[in-house]
Amino acid sequence: MSHSPEDEIEDSSAPLIEHLTELRTRLIRSVIAFMIGMIICFTVATPIFNFLTAPLCQVLADRGQNCDLIFIKPQEGFFVAIKVSLLGGFMLSFPYIANQMWRFVAPGLYKSEKGAFLPFLVASPFMFILGAAFAFYVVTPLAYDFFLGFQQFGAEGEAVVGEPQAAAPLSVVFQGSAQEYLDLTIKFIVAFGLCFQLPVLLTLMGKAGLVGAAGLRSMRKYAVIGILVLAALVTPPDVITQVILFTVVYGLYEISIFLVQRVERQREARMRAEGTWFEDDDEEDEDPLDEEFGQGGNGDGEPKP
Numbered sequence: 001m002s003h004s005p006e007d008e009i010e011d012s013s014a015p016l017i018e019h020l021t022e023l024r025t026r027l028i029r030s031v032i033a034f035m036i037g038m039i040i041c042f043t044v045a046t047p048i049f050n051f052l053t054a055p056l057c058q059v060l061a062d063r064g065q066n067c068d069l070i071f072i073k074p075q076e077g078f079f080v081a082i083k084v085s086l087l088g089g090f091m092l093s094f095p096y097i098a099n100q101m102w103r104f105v106a107p108g109l110y111k112s113e114k115g116a117f118l119p120f121l122v123a124s125p126f127m128f129i130l131g132a133a134f135a136f137y138v139v140t141p142l143a144y145d146f147f148l149g150f151q152q153f154g155a156e157g158e159a160v161v162g163e164p165q166a167a168a169p170l171s172v173v174f175q176g177s178a179q180e181y182l183d184l185t186i187k188f189i190v191a192f193g194l195c196f197q198l199p200v201l202l203t204l205m206g207k208a209g210l211v212g213a214a215g216l217r218s219m220r221k222y223a224v225i226g227i228l229v230l231a232a233l234v235t236p237p238d239v240i241t242q243v244i245l246f247t248v249v250y251g252l253y254e255i256s257i258f259l260v261q262r263v264e265r266q267r268e269a270r271m272r273a274e275g276t277w278f279e280d281d282d283e284e285d286e287d288p289l290d291e292e293f294g295q296g297g298n299g300d301g302e303p304k305p
Contacts (some may be wrong), residue, residue: 041084041088044086052136055136055140060148062146069178071179076177083183104262131197136188140185191291192245199256203256206259211260223250227246227250228246
């Protein structure tokens, strides 16, 4: 497909060494931004951790228990602060890092390609935040409510003379490790954030012509198996979170099919307007009754006029 004069590629005939130097500069700036974001989050690690413990504390409060997490190793508090800083620093510096990567790639793109790629660059962090919020506010409370529902175990009570033997509950008080809780919560957030990238990834691949709506429809049964395996790997072994993850990811897969089909229709309409669209599969588009009486026939075995 030819490009119009105003769609000319930007002048970027710099030798390879200059491109590598620019890439190094962009990466160094991104690392510095990440380190600054990490340091900022390290100074407020306690409020961030308190915010992350809100789902667990709410579940424990509903059960009449205090939200007390403990450190079981001397160095655990330090590593909890580091993990909080890593997560917060990345999210804080991501807009700047994305801008640096875009400024490195953009000079090698046509103007039309920039217009097509830029929406995906904006949609990707938005979908990640949406998935992370869904995991934090919906999935995490349900998961912890399910897990903490096993604090009561039935035990045989001691027999009392003159009274029937009764079953007495054995109360188990939850005193969780702060590091274990943080690891599981971050696992939820990252897993759902990445899964919500599926429509962005497949639509971008459809834009590049790497996948098609028909192909994605034919792969539905394999997608179901793959999503089930993914749900079993990235979630704890409980049915609730696995069912939620499967339902959400499969719904995103169906949305991706719709978006890819929309991209294909827009491409076809544009190519028809430019006069560059050709029907390659005319025979497949013919009515099956025509094939029965002869290709392009009129029902009597005669070709159409």
